[in-house]
Amino acid sequence: MTVEYRTARRDDEIALSALWATAFAGAPVEDLWAAAPERHRHTLVAVDDGHVVSALHHQPRPLRSATGAVERVGCVGSVATLSRARGRGHVRALLAAAVRAMTADGCAWSLLFTDTPGVYEGEGWRTFSRPTWHGPPAGETSAPRPGHEARVRTALAADRTALAALHDAYDAHRPLTTVRTADDWAHRVPTWYAPATTDTLLAEDAAGRPVGYVVLRRHRDGTTDVDEIALGAAAPAEPLARALFAAAAERAGPGTVRVHLPADGAVLAALPVLLAEAWVTDDRTGMARPLHATAAAVRATVTAPGAAHWYGDSF
Incomplete structure (x- = not known):
């Protein structure tokens, strides 16, 4: 037939x-x-x-x-x-x-x-x-001090508007990024970043204003993927990245951490806070x-x- x-x-x-x-x-x-x-x-x-x-x-x-x-x-x-x-x-x-x-x-x-x-x-x-960078998560002895007084906590559903604003600003001119809609934030993003397997960490300044976030996905084998970041303009980028990565290192599993982020200066400078050793792959x-x-x-x-x-x- x-x-x-x-x-x-x-x-x-x-x-x-x-x-x-x-x-x-x-x-x-x-x-x-x-x-x-x-x-x-x-x-x-x-x-x-x-x-x-x-x-x-x-x-x-x-x-x-x-x-x-x-x-x-x-x-x-x-x-x-x-x-x-x-x-x-x-x-x-x-x-x-x-x-x-x-x-x-x-x-x-x-x-x-x-x-x-x-x-x-x-x-x-x-x-x-x-x-893509990968390696073991940094421990307390190997990770330099974050250098930023941001408070980092788990993002909640009520933080969706703040996350969207940070995302839109960080990616306003970034090639290959998707222009997310309200429907994306309501359905697509929560589906891929489900709380059962994902930590979205939100950084706030001393006044409680959202200034950045990072997304970690955990796997059953102990591997953790760092899959998204947004650094707001209201705080110095490198210290903010260090604060987010310090919190991410604490949340990461005991296995390998894989970092799927752009090779921006602040991200690269802050990587030692997240990875005790880093190997880059193509x-x-x-x-x-x-x-x-x-x-x-x-x-x-x-x-x-x-x-x-x-x-x-x-x-």
Whole structure:
């Protein structure tokens, strides 16, 4: 029987749920998809003998370019294929259909993250580099004094407005960042940064005003990921980063700490407060593909100094 490649329908939802639950066990893929606007139109499926055997989701998102301008970017995720249907070209066919759909939707370029870049390279996506630091958490003897009198505490749901303001200011011109909406803060960010696995630490000055935050995600193996930061302009950046990192080091598990933050001066200067020793690796899980934009313009955005795509904006 001929395989059909098409957009998803409401009666595909049970099959999609089962596929994603198997492929992304523990990740809130279905929860995010259920809240995505026009989710059926932006989901492509391969149907073999009446069964969904492969799927991907492409979602237009507003991202900042190398110049700080906001572009419409087609973000590709939730790519999965049943084990019995792999190796038959389904993902390649769905990617080709996604390129056509995203181009027609006016997307300047496309962004995705993967540990298996081969199939995407064949369809025009190219990897880009992001530095990642990792090492053991700093202890009391190895961590220098924070140098800032900020009070750091766990952020609460009531702090959402303050977090959003800090985020918007810190990323106002930062390439590769997403322009978050109120709906993102209400649904997407809490879904990825769930309190059960995540600590969002908020720094306040002596007057109790929010001045910065950092996000840590804890894993069962003891590893901790530092996935987002915002340093407000109301406090000196390096001492503030030190205060946040000192609190983060106390919260980190006993295993490795991995830091996924931009190589900004304040972040680099404060790293010894967080990591007793630091090794830098080249993270090449990010991939980009031009659509309406030129390849040079896309490359300028993803390789720009200070470029960052936060985990809380995952799609």
